[in-house]
Structures are given as C-alpha cells and as structure tokens.
Amino acid sequence: GAGVSQSPSNKVTEKGKDVELRCDPISGHTALYWYRQSLGQGLEFLIYFQGNSAPDKSGLPSDRFSAERTGGSVSTLTIQRTQQEDSAVYLCASSLRGDSGNTIYFGEGSWLTVV
C-alpha cells in the first residue's frame, strides 16, 4: 500500500485480556517503529526494528508488552493481560532506513480502550 497500514483501527478489550495490533509498513522501508500516545500526551517510543538487527526494546513499559517483525515487513505488537493504563493510541511508523535523518511516516494508529 501507499502508506503505513495498521489494524485494527479501534479495539475495546476487557482488562486482563491479551491484544494484538498489526502494522504493515511502507513497501521497501527497512525500519519500523512503535509509539504510544496517551490522551493529551506526546508520543512515547516503544520499540524499533531495523532490518535483521536485534530490535531496540528500550521503550517497552513492562514485560507485558512484546513485538515481533516477521520477514522484515509486517509487525505485531502484543499486550498481555491488558490494564486500563494501556488505553492509548498505538502508532506504527516506518522509514526507508534507520538513521534519524530519515523521514518517519506514521500510520493512522490503533485506538485501544481497556475497560
């Protein structure tokens, strides 16, 4: 597709359930990022994949959060045993390469509500 594609666009889940959020980056982009944006807050870095290198997981808030990227393309962010404080917009982004001089393009986000 032309842009970063995310699914689902909206997800309401019960506290304690697991959720999976999917991201399909722009074709040819080697770098993929997950960010989180809580209501009225700036973007919080979660994890970064660059090619076949080990991901930078330094932003994951707890061990309930994990992400994988299969075949260097599609990525899935998994949140286990969801809590109400996990409610946020989860934004995926990609860039052609991984250095910070590259433009990062964001998807429309997955809006997660934990009730």
Add this chain to the structure above:
Amino acid sequence: QKEVEQNSGPLSVPEGAIASLNCTYSDRGSQSFFWYRQYSGKSPELIMSIYSNGDKEDGRFTAQLNKASQYVSLLIRDSQPSDSATYLCAGGRRNQGGKLIFGQGTELSVKP
C-alpha cells in the same frame, strides 16, 4: 525533567500573524530535530526537519536550531485557520536510528 519540553498552549494567533512555537531539549547528544503537525484524531505528519544550527525555511515555515542553548523553534508566517493543530517537537541521535523523543506538543489555534 522531560527530555523535550514544549509549552502545551493553547497558543492563539489571528489569521495572517506569525505563530512562534518553542521547544527545549536536555540531551546534548541529540543531533536531529523535527516538527510534526497533528490534527485532532489524526496521526502526526512531518513538516520540518533540521540538523544544523541556524534557520531552515520551507514555504511559510521556518525552523530554527540553537544547539548551544538546546533550543528549537518553528515559525509559521501568514498563519491560516488550517494551521490549527497540535505541533510536536522531537529530537533524536543518529546512532539511535529513528528513535525520537517527543515533546507533549503545543496546541495552536488560528482565529479567522
């Protein structure tokens, strides 16, 4: 202390005026700086990037970077109501790939 700080606003300017948005950062290792615009309910979109001290102009937008003062700004000339959005400042280190630290954003309102 937040690594990237912005006034949350709202900043209100009349149509046609210059809007000035400011950002300070604490990480002296940051080398790349970005301004993103985010409309309500939408994802951020890049409007300016700046890597060197001084000014960088693109149409009605001018980004300014002062690494000694750890200060980044964005000027919007001839502000239009369509510029009303939240503006996010972000910084990053080249050796950390595209991992960016974002400020909380400044809400700009341009009144007709």
